[in-house]
Amino acid sequence: VQLQASGGGLVQTGGYLRLSCAASGLTFSACAMGWFRQAPGKERDFVVGVSRSGVNTMCADSVKGRFTISRDSAKNTLYLQMNSLEPEDTAVYYCGAAGDSSWNEVPSARSRYHYWGQGTLVTVSS
DSSP states (O other), X not given: OEEEEEOOEEEETTOOEEEEEEEESSOGGGOEEEEEEEOTTSOEEEEEEEOTTXXXXXXXXXXXXXXXXXXXXXXXXXXEEEOSOOGGGOEEEEXXXXXXXXXXXXXXXXXXXOEEOOOEEEEEEO
16 A cells, blocks of 8 residues: 655745645545644644545644645545645645545544555745
């Protein structure tokens, strides 16, 4: 299983980025997918997730209205559109796959995600 995250970079406050996560070696439709982030010295926290169906999403309060998750089953790729970025969004962003979720479930616990990408760094300057 491989999850290849990309799209991170340096952006100014108020800017935007789009992260991608290309999945291989797993049945993409069988996994809920999520984005987590880890700032220096902090835990890896849930940011936003999407169900296997692609219909349901759930996000952390801190990114509500700014971040949007989507998935393309034809391309086995997960996306994270991040708008109105703030310095507090600076972190390494990880995509994860949860293989034991039901069709419309969006897991938020880190322990539910069995596969992880390598992370992509997002830095928001003030």
